[in-house]
Amino acid sequence: MMWLFLRKQKHLIDYTLSSLLRRMGKSLGLLAVYTLIVFMLASVTLFTHALRKEAGLMLQASPEIIVQRMQAGRHALIPADYLQRIGRLRGVTQKEGRLWGYYYDPAVKANYTIMTAGQVAAPLTEIIIGTGIARARGLAVGDYLTLRSQNGEAFSFEIAALLDEKSELVSADLLLMSPQVFRRLFNVPEGFYTDLVLSVRNPREVRKVVEKLTLLLPDTRPILREEVLRTYDSVFSWRQGILFVLLTGSILAFVSFAWDKASGLSAEERREIGILKAVGWETADVMRMKFWEGMIISLSAFMIGYLAAYAHVFYASASLFEPVLKGWAVLYPQFRLTPFVDGLQLATLLFFTVLPYIVATIIPIWRTSITDPDAVMR
Amino acid sequence: MRKSNTFLVCVFLLLVGCIATLVDATHRMHLAVSDAESGTALVRQLGLTDLALFTEARYTRHLSQSDLHSAFQDHPVALEHFPSGSLLLPPQRMQ
Structure with a gap:
């Protein structure tokens, strides 16, 4: 049948x-x-x-809370003493300032994201670049890259290493340098950061910490990791x-x-x-x-x-x-x-x-x- | 060979191809764990928040860090002019 x-x-x-x-x-x-x-x-x-x-x-590994200072509706530098003002907020396990910004390279008409390499003490004349920059500028390890500072001074850096190409999705345009050089390049005075990063041990306490933060520092805007993840969920x-x-x-x-x-x-x-x-x-x-x-x-x-x-x-x-x-x-x-x-x-x-x-x-x-x-x- | 047989063989081959994509996906997902490690480690070390997909403007490069009305932030009557602006949704808080 x-x-x-x-x-x-x-x-x-x-x-x-x-x-x-x-x-x-x-x-x-x-x-x-x-x-x-x-x-x-x-x-x-x-x-x-x-x-x-x-x-x-x-x-998932990005910071739990980022604190930006706002001035006239724009992101402004945040004084380092805000770290002290945050003090020993319950639940916050770690807090530190980040230095980062953008650099427009007229040679290739590209925007780089310049960051300081966390707590790692990088040599003053060396930088680490993302593979996207290396490709655009035709650079390799050992080559030199010149960046012009805020007041027109030229800084030459030796490329110490390239960031792992496997992480290119987040690091193609990154340029890592030492905090001291970053401050000189962009004229960022000592005692100021671009923003602050807070770690919170218990994820359920994040909302509470943010509430306390907005009361303690009314001129700041906290950005939560869940907001970052939501942004990319809807992108x-x-x-x-x-x-x-x-x-x-x-x-x-x-x-x-x-x-x-x-x-x-x-x-x-x-x-x-x-x-x-x-x-x-x-x-x-x-x-x-x-x-x-x-x-x-x-x-x-x-x-x-x-x-x-x-x-x-x-x-x-x-x-x-x-x-x-x-x-x-x-x-x-x-x-x-x-x-x-x-x-x-x-x-x-x-x-x-x-x-x-x-x-x-x-x-x-x-x-x-x-x-x-x-x-x-x- | 009968037309139906030729057709069924073709369908079978295509089906095997489709199943192979699932097998390939599973295999590559396992391999990707170690690849993702380097990305995740960098995100953790530097506190990165965004993908380097749209590097043309600061508010498209760091979508999650942009100002509250980033599309109009350059000057008071500035219109959104970057092509990626047409691909991205407005921030969650504005929907």
Whole structure:
């Protein structure tokens, strides 16, 4: 019984494939457009999901609380005595000042993020740079880089090391130097920091600590790690922004294309259905044949589109998105995303790309196939 | 070879490819643990807060550290003019 059923389905597939091959140009065109749509949707989904996951994992280690001082609505330098004023706030295990800023390099028209290397006492004439800067300036370990200070003085630094390229996603534009040189370069007086970093032992106490901080230092703005993580959780949300507008346009174009193709059956297809019914095919057989037609096209398009998207995002570093993401930035990290793909993600993609097509095609076919063959052929 | 057989072989191969991506993803996720270590260590050491994806302006480079109305921060009537501004959502607090 089962064997008979399978044999029948195989014959139906044979017939459907012959029918599709008779309309080769049309079928291939549909398959190409469909595959492209799946490719785009899958690329965006895989890319944003993997990037968000990666950002979430890396930034888990960022500071629990950052305290910025605000002056006239802008971020201003924070006096070091704020560290004393914070004093022994309950729950705060560690507090320190950070020195960091931006440096515009006119030679390559790029912005660097300059930081002091934590507590590590770096030699005054040496710097460590991110691989993005090294690429943009063509620098290697042992080379020299000259930076111009706030008052026009030129400082030459020897590149002591490059930051690990595996961390490029967070360090492409970083330039690390000693705190003393940073102060001279940017004219930051002793006793001031860019911002303060606080560590809190118990995550449940963070809110309480922030409340106390805003009372104690009303001119400051605390930024919590959970806010940082939230920022990157919503970043590139493809449901909003220009990417979505572009995608919606192409998806709508495809939907109307598929709908038009499916609902407005061509005279040739109508005649085909009429003849099939006239030679003894039942409505159910016609439906099955058309179901296979939908399946063959949508399943092939889904699998080819998904495989191409996977290769594009995880093996070609999502190179098609690079010009969009790069924007006006000169420094752009070269990173290979880790594929965070699971069965559920695949199933969701399948559900949203294959099912609508099958439904859109099967209903008009059913309408045609229940009508009288004589009427259909006329 | 019958057309249906050719088709089924193709579908089978594509299916194997799809399953292979899941296997590859799992394998690379395990490998990535050590790679992520260096990034996480740097984030911890320097107290980093943001990805170096948009380095064109300070408020796109450090999204989480930007001013409260960063899109208009350059001067009072400044419009957002960086391309990445069209890809990013406004901060959570403004939605």
